[in-house]
Amino acid sequence: MKKIGVFTSGGDAPGMNAALRAVVRGCIYYGIEVYGIRYGYKGMIDGDIIPLNSHSVSNIIQRAGTVLKSARCKEFRDPEGRKKAYDNLTKFGIDALIAIGGDGTFTGAKIFHEEYGIPVIGIPGTIDNDIYGTDKTIGFDTAVNTALSAVDNIRDTADSHDRVFFIEVMGRDSGYIAIQSGIGGGAEMVMVPETKTTINEVIAALKKGWSRSKTSSIVVIAEGDEEGNAFEIAEKVKSKVKDLKDIRVTILGHVQRGGTPTAQDRILASRLGLAAVEGLMKGESGVMVGVINDEVTFTTFHDSITKEKPLTQDLIRMVEILSI
Numbered sequence: 379m380k381k382i383g384v385f386t387s388g389g390d391a392p393g394m395n396a397a398l399r400a401v402v403r404g405c406i407y408y409g410i411e412v413y414g415i416r417y418g419y420k421g422m423i424d425g426d427i428i429p430l431n432s433h434s435v436s437n438i439i440q441r442a443g444t445v446l447k448s449a450r451c452k453e454f455r456d457p458e459g460r461k462k463a464y465d466n467l468t469k470f471g472i473d474a475l476i477a478i479g480g481d482g483t484f485t486g487a488k489i490f491h492e493e494y495g496i497p498v499i500g501i502p503g504t505i506d507n508d509i510y511g512t513d514k515t516i517g518f519d520t521a522v523n524t525a526l527s528a529v530d531n532i533r534d535t536a537d538s539h540d541r542v543f544f545i546e547v548m549g550r551d552s553g554y555i556a557i558q559s560g561i562g563g564g565a566e567m568v569m570v571p572e573t574k575t576t577i578n579e580v581i582a583a584l585k586k587g588w589s590r591s592k593t594s595s596i597v598v599i600a601e602g603d604e605e606g607n608a609f610e611i612a613e614k615v616k617s618k619v620k621d622l623k624d625i626r627v628t629i630l631g632h633v634q635r636g637g638t639p640t641a642q643d644r645i646l647a648s649r650l651g652l653a654a655v656e657g658l659m660k661g662e663s664g665v666m667v668g669v670i671n672d673e674v675t676f677t678t679f680h681d682s683i684t685k686e687k688p689l690t691q692d693l694i695r696m697v698e699i700l701s702i
């Protein structure tokens with residue numbers, strides 16, 4: 379293994395730059411050449427590939443986003459697109475890959491690895507934390523803290539005006555950001571795609587609060603909840619509770635994808651970046667590197683994308699008890 383290509387793909391996540399830095403510095407330390415593939419699979423297909431050196435990753439550990447840029451690339455889903463990508467890698471002499479991204483990125487990496495036999499290791503970088511094989515994904519901790527700080531701010535104004543707020547956080551198919559920012563922010567109710575929560579249950583939780591003289595309430599909703607988005611859920615609640623006081627809806631959106639990476643995310647990213655390089659050197663391939671119980675662990679792409687990572691049931695149970 380002489381030349382590693384590294385890329386970031388899918389939604390960006392705070393800490394991706396720290397992971398890239400660790401990959402580049404790790405390669406240089408072990409005498410391996412390293413190339414950056416810009417815009418994920420799109421850059422692989424377009425041949426947008428640049429050599430990286432130690433200086434290329436100076437002063438980025440603290441920056442969110444990804445200096446390599448990211449993209450969602452339809453063409454890579456087709457065999458013709460992947461053939462173009464492989465031809466470009468051959469042209470540059472790249473003989474191994476490190477993919478930083480989420481489940482979609484790993485699905486593409488798995489197919490590519492199986493088709494062309496090129497060694498690939500994945501690093502989990504997504505705010506959603508929806509990947510099996512690691513306790514946390516890079517970017518999740520920062521996103522939770524961003525969402526939590528927004529919940530705190532909303533609580534201030536909700537309290538002044540005696541209002542009910544429905545706050546939607548990110549997580550296409552996953553309630554990790556919702557449950558953690560909900561518990562941390564003292565929400566009256568958290569709605570996540572992993573468990574079914576009916577509108578009547580939401581109403582019951584709100585009424586319980588009002589019966590105990592609570593004047594304001596917060597409901598945190600993961601964007602993938604089966605009852606709909608925050609506006610739809612607010613409307614459903616309103617239609618069933620005639621004397622409902624003032625309500626407001628806030629969608630936090632992409633604000634959760636930016637922001638200075640937390641210490642936890644920078645350290646996790648640095649650890650996983652170096653472990654990916656060392657893993658390739660030891661012959662690991664077709665796997666994702668993660669940290670479970672503070673230990674570096676390799677999980678096959680197959681398991682990382684197909685096995686479910688369940689929300690801790692204890693956290694779901696806590697919301698009701700602690701919001702009385």
Ligand SMILES: Nc1ncnc2c1ncn2[C@@H]1O[C@H](COP(=O)(O)OP(=O)(O)OP(=O)(O)O)[C@@H](O)[C@H]1O
Nearest residue numbers: 388389450451454455479480481482483485486504
């Ligand atoms: N089945 C597939 N075959 C080939 N490539 C795929 C496949 N699924 C996803 N990819 C590639 O991986 C890219 C990233 O996937 P996706 O957009 O789902 O983001 P992700 O990596 O899951 O990150 P996040 O969920 O954090 O946004 C896609 O744009 C596509 O190029």
Ligand SMILES: O=P(O)(O)OC[C@H]1O[C@](O)(CO)[C@@H](O)[C@@H]1O
Nearest residue numbers: 389390504505506548549550635
């Ligand atoms: O606007 P985009 O890039 O399509 O991403 C939105 C999605 O990306 C994620 O933030 C993950 O990165 C999801 O939670 C969200 O649904």
Ligand SMILES: [Mg+2]
Nearest residue numbers: 480481482504
């Ligand atoms: Mg994904």
